[in-house]
Amino acid sequence: MPKTLLRAASAVLLTLTALNIPPAYADEAVAVTVNARAALATVPATGIGANHAIWDSYLGTDDTADRLKDAGVQVLRYPGGSYSDIYHWADHTAPGGYVAPGTDFDTFMRGARRTGAQPMVTANYGTATAQEAADWVRHANVTKNYGVKYWEIGNENYGNGHYGAAWEADNHADKSPAEYARNVVAYSNAMKAVDPTIKIGAVLTTPANWPDGIVAGGDDGTWNKVVLSIAGSKIDFVILHWYPGAYDKAAHIPDMIQLTRRQIAAHAGPGSERIGIAMTEFNTGTSGAGENTQPGALAAADAYATLLAGGVFTVNWWNTHNGIGTPRQVEGHTDYGDFGLLSNASCTADGSACEPAVNTPFAPYYALQMMSRFARPGDQFVKAATGQAKVAAHAVRRPNGDLAVMLINTSADTAYPVTIGYAGFGPAAGAPTVLTHVNGATSITSSTAGSATSQTLPPLSLTTVVVRPATAPAGLPGAPGQPTATAVTDTTATISWPAATPGTRPIVKYEVHRQNGAITEQLGETGGTSLAVGNLRPGTRYTVNVIARDSGGGVSWSSPPLTFTTGTPAASSCTVRLTDQTNWGSGYVGSIDITNNGAPINDWTLDFTWPRTWQNLDGGWNATWTQTGSAVKVVASGPIATGATTNIGFVGSYSGPNVLPSVFTLNGTICTTQ
Incomplete structure (x- = not known):
């Protein structure tokens, strides 16, 4: 083992010994590559979210609000999943369901404010009316001045029986996507007449998740095509739910986002680029497989980071409290099969097992907490990659010039030494700040350990390394604006962008870089704000960034990413x-x-x-x-x-x-x- 890793390795050994896990180390260090010039999405102020449910008797407690605040939760969704389509806010009833005391809307808002989270409200589509939703907006934003910005229309309304499975309440005689879309238009008109500043979301199916791709009898297309075609001009964001049922599905996310954006662009009409994507329900696992234990936490952090890096503006964990499932042992700890972040102290029906005290955090809670400390609003995700399937990497560049790297070791028995290489960034000498959460831990620890280029990752761990730059940036150009692609053919495209703001020296050129994994390939450079690039491959998805370079060689931050796909020859045999x-x-x-x-x-x-x-x-x-x-x-x-x-x-x-x-x-x- 290299000498530079000995100190960190010793700390890992102590951790493993405390957990009675025989220490094992990989023979070779894992290569981690971080490219500060390969920019992805900017971290939103709404990224880390969670769901609240009106059947949760702990929804309104101060302890719950404070726990969520400590986790860095920025969005709270209410009134909770499919209950949204039976819930009537004015009298706080949900016919056919259980409503816990102390869970009314005003109580929810008090807790959200104590947490410091933005509320997201799901208006009842299934058993209510557009007028009822508009009255809710009036109560929230006119009478109470709560300023609730995000409003969904219904929950999983494709689950109303139209495709053969029915779990979502829907009193409409017509249960087609066209009827849902027509009502979205009516809801949007009525709600925005009360408060034009609110944002309206419509329910879509998630790519590769039922009933995505299915065309039911009498419909003009899939659920997404029909909903977007009719209601696209009246919505501000679309709603996805994702329960992958396994812990290794983060690789699906880029295509999931890209296909959703492609559908929006194809069907939502002019100006569709304004429409955002919200993941308003998400959980990683299947009952009893590790929802409350470290595998679920590692998968949660990986998915949250990948979704936010792809431009999803909020990811809402299901749920804050949920309830015990089938307990079992997972990686040395009791997993209760509970999809919540916090324990609600429930017991199995036969009383053979009970959860810990109310509001005891489960492992995924610490994943959200780590995410909130790793990726802060205004940071910009940049590309990171590893050479080991058991180790995932994510990185953000902070406005002050720091770089934060989150490393996830999913191996249950191997501690991996890693060597971190940087492109477009020079790390300062000395030990960086290191945040760590290991299997079974009840907190995130902070230390000064290792170096910017060498760390060791305990088994089943989350590690964030915060690295300062060797030279504080000063006087550099601002980042170029959002690029666009025009005249895209099978082998060429023209990339254009808004000019960057000069720093202390004039800008002399712009460089266009293609992302290829965590490596960037320069496609060309120009003194202007447009570049024709060639030698592209047909039918290939490209993600590019633009950087500005000044007369002293100083380099700006990267522009936001542009993704486009080349076509095939316009004429062929x-x-x-x-x-x-x-x-x-x-x-x-x-x-x-x-x-x-x-x-x-x-x-x-x-x-x-x-x-x-x-x-x-x-x-x-x-x-x-x-x-x-x-x-x-x-x-x-x-x-x-x-x-x-x-x-x-x-x-x-x-x-x-x-x-x-x-x-x-x-x-x-x-x-x-x-």
């Missing part, structure tokens, strides 16, 4: 059209039309690649289909005359966001994809 014929949420029937725009073809081979590892070919027809790795080959004998079209089909399956293949080659030639 072949054209391919792929359509999703029938979708059931985990698979679909795909139909491919191949048109020959060139000379007659006899035998032919069509090649394409699945964009993601979680996509597979289950079978095909009208040709011979094979899959090797993620590459699919389709071979057929028979002519395709000039101008003729032939059809082939397949069944595909997926276990994550289903990004469809977009680049097809016919006998080695890239086709135009329609």
Whole structure:
């Protein structure tokens, strides 16, 4: 083990000994790369959220509010999940459900203010009216002057039976997405007539989560397409819920966000870029698998960081208090199968097991607390990556020039030494501030340990390293504004951006950098505010940043990220059209039309690649289909005359966001994809 790691390793050894875990160390250090020039989203003031529920008798207590404040919770959602669609705020009733004493709206608001959190209210769509929602806005923001900004219309309204499963109350005779959307328009008009400053959210299905992709009888498209097409002009954000049921699904998040944004852009009409994305319910696991113990905490931190880095403006944990499930031992500690952040001291039906005292924090509580200390409002996420699947990394750059790196070790038995390399940032010498939460701990510890480039991560741990720059930045240019892409083809695009504000020296050029993992590749530079870039790959998603450089070599912060996708050739000897014929949420029937725009073809081979590892070919027809790795080959004998079209089909399956293949080659030639 390198000498620079001995001090941190000793601390890890003591921790492991205290937990009676035999210490084990990886033979080689994990390489962590942090690129301060590969900027992602700015940390919002609403990022860390949690749900409150009117059946929770501890909702209004000062101790609950103070616990949430200590965790850094910035948004509190009310009145709680599917209860939202049976709850009537004026008389504080929920026919068919239980309403605990001391959980009315005004009590909720008192607690939210004590926590210092913004409220998010879910208006009753299922069993109420637009007028009732408007009256709630009037009570909240006119009568009481609470200033409630965020208002959702309903909860999981696609669960009203329209797709075959019914758990969400819905008294409307028409339960289609079109009817929901028409009511969203009515609710928005009525509520904004009372307070035009509020933000209205509409419920969408989450990519690759039921019933996403399904078109029910009589509908003009999927739930999301119909809702956005009708109500897009009347909403300010969309609502996703995500219960991945496993602890290794953070890799799904970038595609989840990108597909949602693509749907918004395609269907919500002009000005759709204003529409934000809120994850108003999120929890990592499945009952009894580690909701309350360290695996759930590590997955929570990883998902929160990935969602916020992708531009989601709030992530709300389900739930503050929830209740005991099926207790079991997970990684040396009792897991109660409780989806809450805090214990509500409930017991199993047979009394054989009880949770600890009320408001005892569970492990995910410390994940939210670590997130609030790692990524503060106004910080900017930057790219970070590791060379070890068991170790995840996230990083933010702070306005004062500091860099914070959060490292997550998901291994249950191995302490990983890590070496951290930086691009676009020079760390100061000396030991940095290190925040750590380990398996079973009841607090986050703070120490000064290791170095900016060397740390050791205990098993099942969250570690945040706060590093100061070697040289305090001064007089540098401001960051360029949000870039845009125009004239995007299969191999070229024009990137433009608002000019940066000069520092003490004039700006001499701008550089456009492409993110490739945690590495950036410079695509070009210019003295102006627009650059035509070439040599791009067809059908490829690019994320780029722009930086300004002054006459003394000083470099600005990166611009916000721009993501765009190249197309395929505008003209080719072949054209391919792929359509999703029938979708059931985990698979679909795909139909491919191949048109020959060139000379007659006899035998032919069509090649394409699945964009993601979680996509597979289950079978095909009208040709011979094979899959090797993620590459699919389709071979057929028979002519395709000039101008003729032939059809082939397949069944595909997926276990994550289903990004469809977009680049097809016919006998080695890239086709135009329609």
